[in-house]
Amino acid sequence: MKKFLTLIITSLAILALAACGTSEENNTSASNDNKEQSEQESQENKEQEKEKTELVVGASTTPHAEILEKAKPILAEKGINLKIETYQDYILPNRDLSEGRLDANYFQHKPYLENQIKEFGYDFASVGPVHIEPMGVYSKNIKSIEEIPKGTDVIMSRSVADHGRILSLFERKGLIKLKEGVNKIKATREDIVENPKNLQFHADVNAELLPQNYQREEDALVAINTNYAIKADLNPTEDSLFIESAESPYANLIVTKTKNKDNEAVQTLLKVLQSKEIVSFIKEEYEGAIVPVEK
Structure with a gap:
């Protein structure tokens, strides 16, 4: 009888240990699965970020950079990561564009652009107008x-x-x-x-x-x-x-190198800046001091 009870107790102990082992194995397996899933999602996010096109645009602090900040989340939805470089003068944005530190700039009107091209030989082109700043x-x-x-x-x-x-x-x-x-x-x-x-x-x-x-x-x-x-x-x-009246011909432009004028990201930037959402923002934010170019 004692041998029988001992055998039963021993068997139950073995089963308990086996159950614990199975539980631990299941937990470990689940943990590994979660870890692999997390790593996979992280890798997918990184790949998605890589797929985003980075666009570096130079702009005067006011109002150009402010307008670009408003456009930033809209561009992000379109797969464009907008990086804004701000400037206090009218000389460096064109120099930096020419030397490849910028993909485009946004601060100048057509007569200034033409004068800069004549003086420095820049191979630049206007992508299109965004707003007018009446003098x-x-x-x-x-x-x-x-x-x-x-x-x-x-x-x-x-x-x-x-x-x-x-x-x-x-x-x-x-x-x-x-x-x-x-x-x-x-x-x-x-x-x-x-x-x-x-x-x-x-x-x-x-x-x-x-x-x-x-x-x-x-x-x-x-x-x-x-x-x-x-x-x-x-x-x-x-x-x-x-x-000046709102009919001023001195609209501020998006400017890039001539070879990049038809670049998809640059063209998308212009479309967003001419969109109803940005036009409304300019009107409400600047109350007539800045006049949007409406298409």
Whole structure:
């Protein structure tokens, strides 16, 4: 009888150990399966990330980079990982594009682009327009065109590409007259034939420093690019003495190397920036200070 009980107890112990072993094996197997699945999913995610096209775009901080940030998640849904490089000046974005550090840039209008191509020999092309930044003229002390005294200093940027634009604006306001038949986009101070108020036009300041001149030269007229005006907490539609209309031909462009003009990712970038969602964002965010190009 004792031998029988001992045999039963021994058998039960063996079965228990076998059950435990099976349980541990099952747990280990399940753990290994989960680990393999996790590693597989991780690898798939990495492969999906690799499949995303990275697009490096150089842009002025305001408003260009802000607009690109809004477009970033839309582009991500289309498989494009947008990387934004911000700039404070108008020289480096084209140089970096030429040297391959950028795939495209977004900060310049057509006359500036053409001038840069002529000066540096860049092999660039415009992909298309996104928005217009109306040029405004500001003054701390002069509150209306009628109040402008004779001999008032007019401070412009040293960028030759902006001179015709500014002079044309002054002509439209009746303050000067340009030579008959002159190309208004390329007009210079030498093309002024009538200047009844004897305005003194100066062009020796970098564009990004114009808001400082506005603060310092209180009796002067200062022509400020809208992106720099906004950055200096000026509201172009409220604080300017006068400003370009929305029909300005100086639309800001997406620019790339000529060989990449038809690149699918670059073309998608333009389409997103011209989409209803981005157009609505520009209108709501900048309240007329920035005017979207609508297609």
